[in-house]
Amino acid sequence: MPWRTDVVYLYDGTLQGLLTCVFESFSCKELPMHIYTQEECELSLFTAKWVDTDEEKARRVWESIPKKISTRARQLVLQSFYTCLPDKERHILDFLRLGYAAGPSVTERITDERVFVLQKAVKHLLNEAHLLKGFLRFSIHGNVMVGVIEPKNYALSLIAEHFCNRYPEESFLIYDKTHKQALVYQSYQAVILQLDSFEIPKEGEEELRYQRLWQRFYDTVGVEGRYNPKCRMTHMPKRYWGNMVEMAPRENHSDAYADKPAFTSLTA
Amino acid sequence: MDIMEKLTILTNSAKYDVACTSSGVDRGGAPGSMGSTVGCGICHSFASDGRCISLLKVLMTNYCIYDCQYCVNRCSNDTKRVAFTPEELAELTMAFYRRNYIEGLFLSSGILKSPDYTSERLLKTLLLIRNKYHFRGYIHVKAIPGTDPALLTKLGMLADRMSVNIELPSQKSLRQLAPNKSKNDIFAPMKLLTSSIRQNSYDLAHYKSAPAFAPSGQSTQMIVGASPESDFQILSLAQGLYQKYRLKRVFYSAYMPVSDNPLLPARGTKPPLLREHRLYQADWLLRFYGFKAEELLDEEHPNMNPLMDPKCNWALNHLELFPQEVNTAPYEMLLRIPGVGVKSAKRIMTARRNGSLSFEDLKKIGVVLKRAQYFITCSGKLACGLKITQDGVMRALIGDKLPAENKPEQLSLFAPSAMLLKGEIRQCLGVRT
Numbered sequence: 001m002p003w004r005t006d007v008v009y010l011y012d013g014t015l016q017g018l019l020t021c022v023f024e025s026f027s028c029k030e031l032p033m034h035i036y037t038q039e040e041c042e043l044s045l046f047t048a049k050w051v052d053t054d055e056e057k058a059r060r061v062w063e064s065i066p067k068k069i070s071t072r073a074r075q076l077v078l079q080s081f082y083t084c085l086p087d088k089e090r091h092i093l094d095f096l097r098l099g100y101a102a103g104p105s106v107t108e109r110i111t112d113e114r115v116f117v118l119q120k121a122v123k124h125l126l127n128e129a130h131l132l133k134g135f136l137r138f139s140i141h142g143n144v145m146v147g148v149i150e151p152k153n154y155a156l157s158l159i160a161e162h163f164c165n166r167y168p169e170e171s172f173l174i175y176d177k178t179h180k181q182a183l184v185y186q187s188y189q190a191v192i193l194q195l196d197s198f199e200i201p202k203e204g205e206e207e208l209r210y211q212r213l214w215q216r217f218y219d220t221v222g223v224e225g226r227y228n229p230k231c232r233m234t235h236m237p238k239r240y241w242g243n244m245v246e247m248a249p250r251e252n253h254s255d256a257y258a259d260k261p262a263f264t265s266l267t268a
Numbered sequence: 269m270d271i272m273e274k275l276t277i278l279t280n281s282a283k284y285d286v287a288c289t290s291s292g293v294d295r296g297g298a299p300g301s302m303g304s305t306v307g308c309g310i311c312h313s314f315a316s317d318g319r320c321i322s323l324l325k326v327l328m329t330n331y332c333i334y335d336c337q338y339c340v341n342r343c344s345n346d347t348k349r350v351a352f353t354p355e356e357l358a359e360l361t362m363a364f365y366r367r368n369y370i371e372g373l374f375l376s377s378g379i380l381k382s383p384d385y386t387s388e389r390l391l392k393t394l395l396l397i398r399n400k401y402h403f404r405g406y407i408h409v410k411a412i413p414g415t416d417p418a419l420l421t422k423l424g425m426l427a428d429r430m431s432v433n434i435e436l437p438s439q440k441s442l443r444q445l446a447p448n449k450s451k452n453d454i455f456a457p458m459k460l461l462t463s464s465i466r467q468n469s470y471d472l473a474h475y476k477s478a479p480a481f482a483p484s485g486q487s488t489q490m491i492v493g494a495s496p497e498s499d500f501q502i503l504s505l506a507q508g509l510y511q512k513y514r515l516k517r518v519f520y521s522a523y524m525p526v527s528d529n530p531l532l533p534a535r536g537t538k539p540p541l542l543r544e545h546r547l548y549q550a551d552w553l554l555r556f557y558g559f560k561a562e563e564l565l566d567e568e569h570p571n572m573n574p575l576m577d578p579k580c581n582w583a584l585n586h587l588e589l590f591p592q593e594v595n596t597a598p599y600e601m602l603l604r605i606p607g608v609g610v611k612s613a614k615r616i617m618t619a620r621r622n623g624s625l626s627f628e629d630l631k632k633i634g635v636v637l638k639r640a641q642y643f644i645t646c647s648g649k650l651a652c653g654l655k656i657t658q659d660g661v662m663r664a665l666i667g668d669k670l671p672a673e674n675k676p677e678q679l680s681l682f683a684p685s686a687m688l689l690k691g692e693i694r695q696c697l698g699v700r701t
């Protein structure tokens with residue numbers, strides 16, 4: 001009997017939910033046109049079927065991946081889930097179908113569209129997470145460090161370990177404004193919470209002093225004779241600037257983005 | 269004097285050192301401390317010149333008893349002199365690090381009183397940072413020529429990377445322009461670092477608890493365009509440093525005129541950025557692509573072709589080796605195809621196990637077909653409608669406009685190939701891709 005394709009799945013947006021959808025697809029011989037979260041759901045010509053997240057089914061799928069395909073394939077699935085790839089759920093399902101048929105070599109088929117599309121999205125995610133490890137700025141309020149990011153992908157999960165490992169004795173909060181999630185770390189414990197809104201508290205004198213020192217360093221370290229704003233933009237796209245101290249307008253000067261070193265060369 | 273002014277002056281006099289990386293050592297955090305290092309390095313910002321900012325790059329002081337003509341800090345230069353105290357600098361480093369502004373500290377210094385006196389102050393700063401503040405992040409410190417070996421060893425036990433800058437690529441230029449430094453002053457500490465690093469990696473292999481000596485190795489910098497050496501001389505010297513001294517990196521810095529000395533380019537002369545860029549590309553070929561300096565340049569062609577990157581240039585001079593069949597060529601040969609980088613060569617090796625590759629597949633793999641197409645076949649076929657003559661390929665690769673020397677804006681015309689500019693180099697160089 002051919003697989004039914006005129007159906008759309010709805011799920012709760014969790015990884016377990018998606019894995020349950022994968023289970024559902026195989027057990028009902030259905031190949032859903034799309035797998036959507038509730039918010040994404042629009043009127044559709046197809047039957048929408050709500051898939052209840054089931055821990056047991058999810059676990060069975062999760063464990064089958066390294067057994068029948070490979071641990072690398074499972075990592076790709078997990079990372080793909082954190083990307084902003086449109087229709088990522090359906091792409092993940094396609095990849096798994098291919099993987100179950102092809103076995104461990106599937107992640108080597110880098111030119112197969114079903115593999116390529118996930119690997120490309122994951123590359124974008126990893127790149128964004130890497131940049132954020134550098135571009136994230138903390139401000140310090142009392143004893144708590146606070147940072148805000150606006151990533152395209154769900155990068156918070158990928159940078160969490162890096163920051164927890166780097167600042168083991170600190171307490172900090174990183175807010176993902178795009179996805180309204182917060183990573184909260186304290187006393188060697190980290191959690192990611194849903195948080196609808198968050199405002200950075202007003203900075204104290206000491207915090208402002210260090211921000212000014214950092215801005216001054218930034219304004220001074222660029223070599224005038226090599227001024228190259230396009231190159232800067234390539235490496236540090238403008239969408240990150242809004243959360244970076246050194247790219248904020250200066251209090252006392254007009255050159256809003258520190259285009260020129262503030263301190264003219266000592267020897268000029 | 270306030271910290272703001274010191275920071276300004278001591279950043280200003282440190283900024284011509286181009287080493288910017290925080291890579292080479294993976295050291296996780298630990299309870300009771302602050303900081304970690306990441307093998308591939310992290311860029312925290314990009315300056316207005318497009319270069320990566322990874323470390324707090326400052327001088328301990330810009331006082332200097334020496335008179336190196338190419339340097340802003342030379343004693344004959346009339347400029348305001350200041351010095352950080354070790355406490356000030358340690359505090360500033362920690363405050364910046366905690367806010368995630370930086371990966372760590374890059375500390376250099378003018379020579380105050382004597383090399384040993386200066387190194388003592390560097391040491392004091394590092395001791396504070398490591399022992400009082402329990403910092404586990406990245407530290408790059410300069411080995412000041414003429415410093416007592418015992419002091420250098422102590423610094424090496426606290427730093428991740430050490431460097432001695434060669435600055436001028438020949439003894440003659442050194443004698444003329446850096447009268448207080450001899451070749452031996454530079455190579456003696458370099459040799460010491462090399463043997464300490466080697467001895468230490470042996471110790472580490474045998475006793476797990478041995479403390480690490482500069483685990484991210486040693487680097488140096490050469491100034492390009494201040495003195496008359498050719499690219500061939502510079503590249504050969506770099507190759508020797510990689511082989512003989514096991515250097516991790518050689519940095520090249522286009523000379524920014526800061527002096528009226530008649531032996532040096534006059535003030536206002538543009539820095540030779542394109543030349544610097546070509547040297548980085550060639551350096552990359554030495555380190556990751558299996559090329560030798562003598563393959564890229566020789567006595568008759570001692571300077572790099574400004575019109576095209578050194579790999580394309582090499583390939584055009586060896587058309588007898590091309591086209592290469594992508595589905596069978598050995599890895600070493602894939603690496604030599606213009607438009608194929610280390611990553612794409614590896615991906616080709618993987619992907620072709622699952623069937624033969626087409627031009628379309630190569631695109632997905634990340635090969636830059638625009639350049640590679642002239643040098644490859646896929647299952648015996650050339651890309652459609654291509655005719656290969658040296659002249660034609662050359663024209664196709666450089667485009668129809670000829671870029672002028674010293675105009676980095678023009679680089680995009682013959683887009684420095686993606687494969688040569690991956691990662692570190694792209695971020696450090698401040699070149700457009």
Ligand code: SF4
Nearest residue numbers: 332334336339342378
């Ligand atoms: S010793 Fe160093 S700081 Fe002093 S003048 Fe020479 S290069 Fe400059």
